[in-house]
Amino acid sequence: MELQEMQELRSRANELLLREEWKDCIHVYSKYIALCDGKISNKAQDTSDQEDLKLKKSLCLALSNRAEARLRSRDFVSALQDCSRALQMDKTHLKTLVCKGKISLEIDHYSEASECFQKALTHQTCNNQDEVQKLLERSRRLETQSRTGVYDLSDWVLGKFRGKAPELAEYLGPIQVQRSYNSGGGRGLFLTKNVDTGTLLFVSKPTAMGRAILPESGDHESARLIMWKDFVEKVHECISKSEKIRKMVYSLAAGEEEENLVVPDMELFRPDSENPLHVEQETSIDMDRIMKILDVNSLTEDGLSVKKLGRLGEDSYGVGLWILASFINHSCNPNARRVHIGDRMLVHASREIRAGEEVRFSYFDVLLPLTKRREFCKNWGFLCECDRCRIEEGCIDEMLELEREYESGLDPGEVVVKVEELILKGRREKGWGKRERWFFRASFWEVYWRVLESERLMRKWGRIIPSPQSLVDDAIMIFGDERVLRMAKEELKKVGGEKGVRVCRGLYGKIMKKKQAMRALLELSLCDESEKKVKLGD
Numbered sequence: 001m002e003l004q005e006m007q008e009l010r011s012r013a014n015e016l017l018l019r020e021e022w023k024d025c026i027h028v029y030s031k032y033i034a035l036c037d038g039k040i041s042n043k044a045q046d047t048s049d050q051e052d053l054k055l056k057k058s059l060c061l062a063l064s065n066r067a068e069a070r071l072r073s074r075d076f077v078s079a080l081q082d083c084s085r086a087l088q089m090d091k092t093h094l095k096t097l098v099c100k101g102k103i104s105l106e107i108d109h110y111s112e113a114s115e116c117f118q119k120a121l122t123h124q125t126c127n128n129q130d131e132v133q134k135l136l137e138r139s140r141r142l143e144t145q146s147r148t149g150v151y152d153l154s155d156w157v158l159g160k161f162r163g164k165a166p167e168l169a170e171y172l173g174p175i176q177v178q179r180s181y182n183s184g185g186g187r188g189l190f191l192t193k194n195v196d197t198g199t200l201l202f203v204s205k206p207t208a209m210g211r212a213i214l215p216e217s218g219d220h221e222s223a224r225l226i227m228w229k230d231f232v233e234k235v236h237e238c239i240s241k242s243e244k245i246r247k248m249v250y251s252l253a254a255g256e257e258e259e260n261l262v263v264p265d266m267e268l269f270r271p272d273s274e275n276p277l278h279v280e281q282e283t284s285i286d287m288d289r290i291m292k293i294l295d296v297n298s299l300t301e302d303g304l305s306v307k308k309l310g311r312l313g314e315d316s317y318g319v320g321l322w323i324l325a326s327f328i329n330h331s332c333n334p335n336a337r338r339v340h341i342g343d344r345m346l347v348h349a350s351r352e353i354r355a356g357e358e359v360r361f362s363y364f365d366v367l368l369p370l371t372k373r374r375e376f377c378k379n380w381g382f383l384c385e386c387d388r389c390r391i392e393e394g395c396i397d398e399m400l401e402l403e404r405e406y407e408s409g410l411d412p413g414e415v416v417v418k419v420e421e422l423i424l425k426g427r428r429e430k431g432w433g434k435r436e437r438w439f440f441r442a443s444f445w446e447v448y449w450r451v452l453e454s455e456r457l458m459r460k461w462g463r464i465i466p467s468p469q470s471l472v473d474d475a476i477m478i479f480g481d482e483r484v485l486r487m488a489k490e491e492l493k494k495v496g497g498e499k500g501v502r503v504c505r506g507l508y509g510k511i512m513k514k515k516q517a518m519r520a521l522l523e524l525s526l527c528d529e530s531e532k533k534v535k536l537g538d
């Protein structure tokens with residue numbers, strides 16, 4: 001009777017597996033596995049060794065199939081446990097090796113994945129050699145990326161971003177979390193060695209992400225709300241499934257006094273550190289705290305310092321939690337930028353950074369005057385005291401006066417001349433150099449831009465105000481973005497020249513080996529939206 005019941009359960013489970021009904025399939029296999037376990041532990045005297053062996057084989061296959069179903073329903077914790085049990089019974093079990101390899105890929109344990117696929121390929125009965133070979137190549141490629149931090153997206157860029165965004169491994173570069181005395185006394189991300197412009201500092205996948213395509217006209221707010229709700233649910237799910245993710249999320253600031261925050265051990269953030277899967281079932285999740293953490297640390301994909309490669313110009317909106325990026329403090333004089341490819345966030349040095357220096361990117365548009373930047377900081381709940389803010393604070397009255405004059409309709413050319421006078425005065429009296437000069441020009445960027453793009457104003461002021469080229473040269477060295485660089489568009493497009501290469505690395509990081517690809521990307525990013533659409537062939 002029991003045997004018949006077991007046979008029926010096994011056939012039913014197999015059928016559900018083929019039909020990809022994962023939840024029911026897991027349920028039925030669990031029943032079958034429990035019966036097998038019971039039968040093995042109460043092995044009757046009259047059970048032959050052959051029958052016993054047959055039962056164990058069947059159990060091993062059932063565990064492997066349940067692992068597959070659990071993998072497909074993204075329950076990696078339990079899937080891996082099933083694989084371990086199956087491999088304890090038969091360490092060369094082909095199906096289990098392939099399944100464990102796939103789970104290892106999902107959780108970024110690339111070398112473990114390679115090992116599994118390698119073993120599977122030596123199996124004589126492996127009849128899906130091609131598929132396993134591809135999986136092996138994929139895990140080796142990701143393993144190399146994650147070890148070296150070298151990525152090459154040339155072909156994808158040259159193919160006009162067609163197809164899915166390339167898969168990128170997580171990477172942890174020369175960085176560590178330390179106490180940051182210049183940014184509210186909390187933690188910050190610091191360099192452990194000197195790096196040059198474009199060096200990738202880390203590549204991170206999100207704990208969770210929500211995305212929405214914003215309707216061309218209509219209710220953006222409710223689209224955002226739906227997306228936010230979905231994002232919060234995903235965060236909750238990840239935390240409940242992985243102890244490591246829970247530890248990482250709980251290490252983030254929740255808006256409390258930053259001096260009291262503990263500096264976490266970097267080991268926690270290594271993609272292959274400790275078993276990420278162990279879950280203490282009993283621990284409840286403090287949703288209030290999680291909401292506060294998300295409030296302080298989630299980032300949107302639509303910031304001005306962000307390029308969504310592959311989706312340039314698309315009106316999509318994404319919000320996510322990228323743990324390591326959450327330790328990066330804001331600066332109005334940033335030395336790093338982020339780029340989004342697929343769901344990965346790549347953070348790179350946008351200029352040379354020395355060992356011991358803090359990595360900071362901008363949380364909002366910093367081509368704005370101090371007063372406007374202060375409003376953004378206030379919304380974030382802090383007062384920025386970066387070097388640029390401190391210098392501009394010293395001339396706040398003059399700056400306010402200039403802002404007032406501009407807003408009340410003073411000729412933009414005249415405002416530019418007055419800003420330049422302020423810079424000259426600083427140079428004479430305070431020994432300001434290039435850096436300070438660019439800070440002030442960047443603060444009045446909109447005014448400079450209005451003059452430079454207007455033929456009428458250029459006829460009037462062109463001889464007095466700085467040339468576009470000199471503005472761009474400062475921006476390249478200090479900080480800037482596509483808007484500033486667009487002024488020197490024609491010259492920069494000649495990427496054969498060293499300047500173009502440097503600019504591209506500053507904007508997007510070292511993610512392309514082919515100069516042609518750099519040229520294509522730079523050209524694309526320096527043209528306006530309508531030109532972009534033509535170039536991408538939409």
Ligand SMILES: C[S@@+](CC[C@H](N)C(=O)[O-])C[C@H]1O[C@@H](n2cnc3c(N)ncnc32)[C@H](O)[C@@H]1O
Binds near residue numbers: 188261
């Ligand atoms: C995403 S977290 C950055 C990491 C945070 N310092 C920590 O210890 O976890 C954002 C918070 O850091 C602080 N912060 C970031 N940039 C800052 C700055 N320039 N000055 C002061 N506080 C800053 C603010 O409290 C802000 O809400």
